[in-house]
Amino acid sequence: MVRLFTVLGPVDIELFDAAAPATVANFLSYVRSSAYDNSFIHRSVPGFIVQGGGYTWVEGGLGPVKVPAGPPVVNEFSPTRSNLRATVAMAKLAGNPNSATTEWFVNLANNAANLDNQNGGFTVFGRVTAPGMAVVDALAALRRVNAGGAYSDLPIVGEISNNTIVRANVATVTSMRVLDAPPTDADRIFDYLEAVYAEYLKPPGTVSSTGLGYYYRYYPASDSYIGVADGVVYYLVPAVNSDINRYATMAEVLPAAQEAGY
Numbered sequence: 630m631v632r633l634f635t636v637l638g639p640v641d642i643e644l645f646d647a648a649a650p651a652t653v654a655n656f657l658s659y660v661r662s663s664a665y666d667n668s669f670i671h672r673s674v675p676g677f678i679v680q681g682g683g684y685t686w687v688e689g690g691l692g693p694v695k696v697p698a699g700p701p702v703v704n705e706f707s708p709t710r711s712n713l714r715a716t717v718a719m720a721k722l723a724g725n726p727n728s729a730t731t732e733w734f735v736n737l738a739n740n741a742a743n744l745d746n747q748n749g750g751f752t753v754f755g756r757v758t759a760p761g762m763a764v765v766d767a768l769a770a771l772r773r774v775n776a777g778g779a780y781s782d783l784p785i786v787g788e789i790s791n792n793t794i795v796r797a798n799v800a801t802v803t804s805m806r807v808l809d810a811p812p813t814d815a816d817r818i819f820d821y822l823e824a825v826y827a828e829y830l831k832p833p834g835t836v837s838s839t840g841l842g843y844y845y846r847y848y849p850a851s852d853s854y855i856g857v858a859d860g861v862v863y864y865l866v867p868a869v870n871s872d873i874n875r876y877a878t879m880a881e882v883l884p885a886a887q888e889a890g891y
Contacts, residue, residue, distance in 0.1 A: 630808040631660055631755075635670075636786060636801045637768055638827070639820065640761035641808070642717055645754050648710060652719060652729070652754040655702040659731055660805045664696050669799040670768055672734075673784040679769050680720060680734040683779065686796045693780075693799075698730035706750030711741040715762050717755040723748060735765050759890040760820060768800050812891075813837075814883055815857045819846050821886035822855055822862075822876075829853050829866050 633640040646653040659665055659682070667687050672680035684693040702719070704726040712718055716736050719729035726749025735757055736744070744751040757765055771784035776794060784800045812820070816837055823830045831850040838845065843863065845856030854865040855876075862876040876882070 630812070631657070631805055632808055633761075633805050634803045635764060635768065636803070638764040638824065640764050641758045641812075642755045642761070643758065645710065645756075648707065649705040649752055649754040651702050652705050652752050655699070655729070656719075656733065656754060657807065658699065659696070660807060663804070664731070665802060666804045668696060668802045669693075670784055670802070671780055671799075672782045673769055673771065673773055673800075674737075674782055675769060676738050677740065678734040678736055679765060679784070680732060681802055682720075682732040686799055686801070688796060690796070696731045701728045701730050703727050704729070704749045705752045705754070706745070707753075708745060708750075710753040711739075712736050712744035712751055712753055713739050713741060715757045715759075715765075716753045717757060718744065718751040718753045721748065721751070726750075737765070737769055760824070763890075771800060813844075814879060815844050817886045817891040818857070818862060818879060818882050819855055821882070821889055821891045822864075824889070829869075830855060 631642045631644060633642070644653045644656070665682060667685045668681055669684060669686055670679050670681045671684050671693075672678070682696060684695055686693045710716070714736055717733055718736065720732035720734055722728040729752065768784060771786060773782050773784050774789070775781045776783045783794075785794070785798050786800055787798060789798055819837065829851050830848050830853055843856035843858045845854055847854050852867055856863050857879055860879050862879055862882055863873050864876050865873045
């Protein structure tokens, strides 16, 4: 599993490492080197795909910079892994099946008839989880502008001032992190509470960790914490209250999280 921390919330991708080993290894090489940190969704086509992995825009920078590409990866398309809604595949150059490097896309619809049958087929190497697709759909719903070149279908956040697109206007993927273990019940609760209390638990949060007897996540943007200990969920939002507060038991929250798809 890989988690994308986007401006609109987290997106988790289950990777098909056994079925597409070279493609997954290629993708993870960029994730683990932080090459995708501060990248952004540069292409959004309604009812088709959202695409990223091509460009970064560092805070204070003058504009987008191409993600440095390593060697292209061999095409691993298989009809058993079609380009269906929620699947993730690699983009590549026209007329060259073995040209995929950094850019990836999420299918917003069943694109099998198109993408399975051109340029050797587009290699599906993962699938977005159900909660993650809610975030992907929100990204796809953003207003788009034609900024020329690779940005002819650029999704925009907020309003553009003085006809100039700045970093705050792009759909940023602030970071990507490998989740080495499947989500725990606590992680599912954290994901659920992030959605319910987005005002305080502003993404991206840190990867879940332990300390002082808690299993917790920290949210630097709002200086907030959520954590669990002895089956109880706690929160700390210093801007509201300096105390560690009891929220509810895990047993009380988990059914709501599961019903919401976490």
